Structure formats: structure tokens, C-alpha cells
Amino acid sequence: MATIRDVAKLADVSVSTVSLALSNPARVSPKTLEKIRQAIASVGFVADPLAQSLARGRSRMIGFVVGNVGNPFFGDIRRELENYALDHEHFVVVTDSSGKTARERAMVEHLIGLKTAGLALAPSGYDQEYLDFVASLNVPIVCFDQKVAGIERDFVGSDNYLAGAMLTEHLLQLGHRRIAFITGPSHMHTATERYRGFAETMANAGVEVNSNFVVDGQFTRTAGYEAAMRLLIQPERPTAILGANNTVALSALQAMQELGFRCPEDISLAMIDNVQWSSVITPRITMVVQDTLALGGIIARRLMHRITNPQGAVEPPQDFVLTPKFVPGNSCRRI
């Protein structure tokens, strides 16, 4: 590998001039610039990103930290961010915490060690120590999906209260009263908000919620399946199930199928968030979806803005909350 000193020697200028020519060509005389250009071309010089990062104290990498890259929700956002970052000569490194807080923290630490230019972070869990840690970082960070009280950063997400409320209202309109709700982890903002949307809408309609009808699905497949089973074996079954996310809802569908319940004839089902092959799942699930492309775009622009703009770094944090969209399917019947 050719180094900057090889180039300097060949162009017969100092190392610092080559460096200057690279970072600010306007401040180098045209003929020197040309000599340097030729030298660079002839030895095939490419600056070592590691050395640059060390010297600058900052790299051109952006860290993307989520709990599950396989989730299409995160996948779409990642793609948007990646495209935008690439256009601005930044490079996205993706890390997956598998939803484990300890691992998430280790990954953030690692990315900080890499002197990443910025972080797009979907926190999956946290304790006070972790919050302090995140607060102590002086790197641009845009949080998304999970709004965490105590993290004073830009936040990009959807109106989860509304998402829960919309589906609840839809089921009420169809005549359902015995509506069950499969929740997510109580420490997650999306989970609590969606539940709040459900509970308040029910209360506003004057419908009491049977306490056996609220079960914890942890946003995971196994817990969701188990939670659904608990709902289905009750003598007084719900007429509709609302899944707080795609995973628990589809786990519920699986449980229903295995026990021989038909959807929507026996039990209606609705969920928040799309999945990849929803169009071939029978019945087509009625859902509320987030505008992942828009979210990804906002995250990307906001993060790059803070990274590239000198004063962008000190702007006060801002929240961007998008309205989710209702997508009717045929998994909810009128009763």
C-alpha cells in the first residue's frame, strides 16, 4: 500500500502539502495540485481510513444499532439510511443486539471506540447506568422506534398510542366488546403506548376490559404464542385479539390455527406493524403500519445534518412523530 509519504516524495512536495491538497484543494496552487494528482494516480494511493480516523478523532462511519436486523421494519430504515449515507460519503455499520441490553451497550461502546461519526439507535432496553452512558457520549445520536425517557436526543418514531387506538376503534365499530390485547415488554415505550391506546379507547367507549384479556407477549414468538394460548383456552374467549406487534399477532394466528379456530369466523385478529409476506398470509391481517421509508429518511437526514453541519451538533433535540396508517385486511369480522 502506498502511503502519503510515497506520494509526497514522488511529487517532490511535503507530506503536509499532499494532505492539504486532499482535504482542501483550493488552497494549493494549480501546478502543485497537478503534480500531486499525477503522483497519487501513479502509485495508486488511497488514504488509510484507520489512520485518518485516529488523527482526526472521527471516522466516516455511522453506527446502526437495533435489536433485530431481520425485522423488515428495521430493514427498511437501514436501507434508507444506508443510501443516504452513501450519497454523503459515509458508511453504515450495522450491529444487532438480539434485544439484549448488555450486548447493545457493548456494541455502542465498540462503535464509539471506532470513533463513528454518528449513531442511529433503536434502544431495546436500558437501566440508569446505560442512560448515563448514552448521555455522556458527545457524538450525534438519533434514537428511533423506542422513545426513552431520560435520553435527550433526537427521536424519530410513530404515534404508537394512535396505532393502538385505531385498531381498537375499528374492532369496536365492528361490534366487538370482548377484545383481548397481547402486550409487549412493559419497559418499552412502543408497547406501553400501544396498550394505552387500546385501554383508553376501550374506556372512552365505556367497555370494560376483562383482566384475563390482557396478556404479555414480550414482542417475541414464544411468549406471544404462549400468551395467545392462554387467551384461547379460557371458557369465556375473546371475540377479537389485538397484537401489539407483528410477532405476537402472528404467533396468535398460529395458535388459533393449531387449536382449530378459524380467523375471522371464530376470532378476529388485528396487529400493529407489517411483516414481509403479509400478502400471502391467510387471512390478510388488518393492521396499522408505520411509514418505514419516511422514518428512515428522517433519521438519515437528521443524523447527517448533525454530522456534517458545524452548528448542527448543538441544536436542541427534536422529536419527529409520524402518523401510522390503517391497512384493512379480512381478519376482522362484524359481529
Next chain:
Amino acid sequence: MATIRDVAKLADVSVSTVSLALSNPARVSPKTLEKIRQAIASVGFVADPLAQSLARGRSRMIGFVVGNVGNPFFGDIRRELENYALDHEHFVVVTDSSGKTARERAMVEHLIGLKTAGLALAPSGYDQEYLDFVASLNVPIVCFDQKVAGIERDFVGSDNYLAGAMLTEHLLQLGHRRIAFITGPSHMHTATERYRGFAETMANAGVEVNSNFVVDGQFTRTAGYEAAMRLLIQPERPTAILGANNTVALSALQAMQELGFRCPEDISLAMIDNVQWSSVITPRITMVVQDTLALGGIIARRLMHRITNPQGAVEPPQDFVLTPKFVPGNSCRRI
């Protein structure tokens, strides 16, 4: 951030001794070691990974390059690799080329620039120049999924010929003769092998393949859908469709549903590779699946072996080909 010089000053030893104590404690006297330990603890020293990588010419990162991290096939492999790497104090950075060769190359170049310890690479496309580039890298690389002629590296994958043959044989056994095949990109090894498995099995059974029954689905959703439509509008329709991967097969299912064909009553369907929610897709698709956990484990061990073992780096490349598994569903009927 505390540097190694701060530690040296506090422990009243030289910088090089601190470095030695960190990398090879046995060669430092016990009392010096203790002084250094205390100093490290009191200033909270953590070595800068960037500076280490620059000085060593090698980092503790492993690059993971695939065309679509959202695909559960790659997701499982990523998880296995990540767990194993973490156990060996290595860190996986994931990059997604979105199936674009140019981007894939840029990502590999970037990872090499980061002086990654090794690469797990699922090539999605290539030209001669790219092959030469990969060949020129003297970093441990384990290729997987796509076997590329011209890349002399370890390879981990499944027997794709067998995968195609197994499903074809199954359909023949059920009495199908008019079997259609939706292929993947012809430059992909998995695609050509799976097709070969289909074609040869058909030939061996003495069944001629209608040339209109072989359509190109590019392993993508849009092309797969289009290809399926072309099959379904023919006056002489196939009685069974075999999708060369999950994406094209499910696109075909969608096309069938939209045109009002029932599966398997009107047309049978089988596919290679699982998807996340196959258990709630109706009908349950008959498929051949790869053992992603085993693949991931082999990739991880092989790569770490080459990285950590001094002589591992020079071992000749080896192929690991696993046998895929037949998973019956109810998407294929006897005729």
C-alpha cells in the same frame, strides 16, 4: 480518555512496559504488573481500538457481507457467527449490498480498509475484476451460500443440486408431469444448481420439460411475480410450480391467489428455503430447507480458526457442503 502514557506515568514505568503487560503479562515482573494494574484501574484506561489496529495492521473486527440481511437465511447465519465471534473477542460488522455488485465491492474494500481480521462473504455477483480483487486480499475469507468459480477460498453451503432434485422427485412421485420451474439469476451458483437438479431429475424420469415452463424469477419479488403470471396465463397450465427460492415461490403463491387459483387444489407449489412466518401461510408450503444454524457454525469456526491460528491462514481452502432437509407441507397434492 486516558491513554497508555497516563498509565505509564502513574505506574512510573515506560509506555512499552505497559503495552507489554497488556499483551503478555507473564513477561512482566509481578510487582510491576500490580502497579500497572492499579494505574489502569485508577485512570480507567481502555486501549483505543483504532490506534491498536493501526499499529498492529489488524483489527478485531469481522466483516459480514451479504445481499440481504433481512433474509432469515442470512439472519440465522449472522447470529451464529456473531455469538461465536463474541466468545472469541471479535466483533462482527454487518454490511448489506442489496444485491448490487458495485456496492458489494465497495463494502469489501471498506472493510479491508478497516483492516478487518476476516471476512464472511456471500457473493451476490461478480466480474473478473472483482474476482481478481478478492483473490488479491490476504485476509482470511470464508465464502458461503454462493460458490463462485475462480474464488479459491473456503466455501460453506448446501447441496443445491440435491435441493432441486428432491422437490422435483417429490412432485413426480405425486404424479405431476407438467412441472414449472421459476429460476434465479443465471450467474448465481445456487440458481443454476437448483435448476440442474430439477432438469436432470425430470430427464432421468423421462419427462420432457415444456420450455414455457421455465421462467426467470431473478430471486426477486417483482420478477418472481411476473414470471408466475406468465405461467398462469398459459392455456396449458402447469399442475405444479417449483420455486428456486422462497421469494419467487411466495410471489407465485400471491399471483395464484390474485388470479383465483387454489393451492394445492388447482396448482401445487414447492420451494427451496424457508421464510420467517411459513407456519402461518396457507397452505403450508412443501419445501427443502438449509440447516442455517449448522452452516453458521461452520462458517464461524472456520473463519476464527484461520484468524487465530498462525498456521490456519495458510491451510488450503476447503468446501463444506451440507445436505438440505425435506420439510413436507400441504401445498402439493397427488394427481
Next chain:
DNA sequence: CAGCTCTATCGAACCGGTTCGATTTAATCA
């Protein structure tokens, strides 16, 4: 006790860039 070997530690160069004050060169003005 001189001569030799080992062990522990050190100093300096190095990895490959960036940065900034100092210096040289060129252009502008009185």
C-alpha cells in the same frame, strides 16, 4: 570474581495520516 546468560525494562522508531504555527514565495501598494 571475571565472564556469561537471562530477565525485566526502556527508548526510539513506527503505523499513516492531520494540524497548525513558521517560513518562503509571490503579489500589491506607496
Next chain:
DNA sequence: TGATTAAATCGAACCGGTTCGATAGAGCTG
């Protein structure tokens, strides 16, 4: 034309580690 100023270039220190030959002291041998 000499003084002044701006533009171009340079040198050296720096980022934060690693590495390796040199050195000093301890321990062993004859």
C-alpha cells in the same frame, strides 16, 4: 524599488498504540 501583505508550502508535533533492539541488573558457572 523597498515595505507590506497575502498565498503557498513546509516541518514538526501529534493521534495512541506496538515492536524490537539496547541496556542494566540479577543469577549462575567455573
